[in-house]
Amino acid sequence: MTYDVVVIGAGIHGAGVAQAAAAAGYCTLLLEQYDRPAQGTSSKSSKLIHGGLRYLESAQFGLVRECLVERRRLLENAPQLVKLVPFHIPVYRNTRRRPWQIRLGLSLYALLGGKGFQKIPERDWNTLDGLRNDGLDAVFRYYDAQTDDALLTQAVLASAQSLGAEIRYGCELQQARCEGNACILNCHTQGKSEEIHTCTLVNAAGPWVNTVAARIQPAPEQLDIDLVQGTHLVLPGQLQHGMYYLEAPQDQRAVFAMPWQDNILLGTTEFLYQGDPGEVTPRQEETDYLLTVWNHYFKNKMGADDIIDSFAGLRVLPRSRGKAFHRTRETLLHIDTTRCPRVLSIYGGKLTSYRSTAEKIIRQLQPLLPTRTPCANTQTQALEAPQQSQRGR
Secondary structure, three states: OEEEEEEEEHHHHHHHHHHHHHHOOOOOOEOOOOOOOOOOHOOOOEEEEEHHHHHHHHOHHHHHHHHHHHHHHHHOOOOOEEEEEEEEEEEEOOOOHHHHHHHHHHHHHHHOOOOOOOEEHHHHHHOOOOEEEEEEEEEEEEEEEEEEEHHHHHHHHHHHHHHHOOOEEOOOOOEEEEEEEEEEEEEEEEEEEEEEEEEEEEOOOHHHHHHHHOEEEEOOOOOOOOEEEEEEEEEOOOOOOOOOEEEEEOOEEEEEEEEEEEEEEOOOOEEEEEEOOHHHOOOOHHHHHHHHHHHHHHOOOOOOOOEEEEEEEEEEEEEEOOOHHHHHOOEEEEOOOOOOOEEEEEEOOOOOOOHHHHHHHHHHHHHHHHOOOOOOOOOOOOOOOOOOOOOOO
């Protein structure tokens, strides 16, 4: 059997491409090296469906607008999985961004498609989950959305399957040869070798993207990337009033404190990572960094002994000498050759915009694919919540 589209990787972007391909009527197969989905970054993110308020500072207006449109669609299509929640931005006397800058940014955010915002009266500051009041100049409240990233990935995969896509877990690509109008894949599934034929191949392997690319012949050009580690801590307690968008006192990065499974989720960090993506773990310096942020802003002090859980994931970012925090978050779609592209690799990507990224990929591959009849539209396709989440994530 020859597939129209084969996707490598069952993270959110692989799931999105499988769903989009199946919705367009294409014969679709997704291969995942682990025995279940979302084992990498797609279960270890900050769990946010948002436009990226901070991206306005680097004038990434198109990215913010795209993400806000996708946020609205997810709120409509997956109401059990994606919830609109309040975010609070406290501004202190020594905070780098002043109240007028925050107001301007939130006004632009609302103009691009975000919900409105408000300035919280000083008389209400004491109700904000033990937020430190000394030196506090202003607090702004706006709205974005939260999800369970692993559950969302599972829901998109279930949608893809309902539309006809096949999914094989425990299947690792060993080699792919692209010849003429097809790619021939050699894979190992539960210790057995198998050969798979496909018109097109989508490399959605996340931090393993260049590992997969190296197994393809003729060898596609690989983009220079950095793997950037982000760690989150799960702390005891509850945040009754929503989330907090905090400016880290150490380096002015954005750190979020948010309710999560009856506890508090705090993150994230940004450290360059070298090594096996499957072995990424939180570093002591990241733990210290995040606890310092928490203790700077909240009266309820936390120490290492209070940590319930911690986890780390990897972002794929274009290689640069600049700090990871200031690099573009645009998703890069890289084809193997402009003459007769058969392989498309996804570099980077955001949880919020996975669907629109997948739609772009299918449009780019369409000239290479046979004519099929679409059976669904992912813009309006409902996503149902699976029964249970991965514990601690």
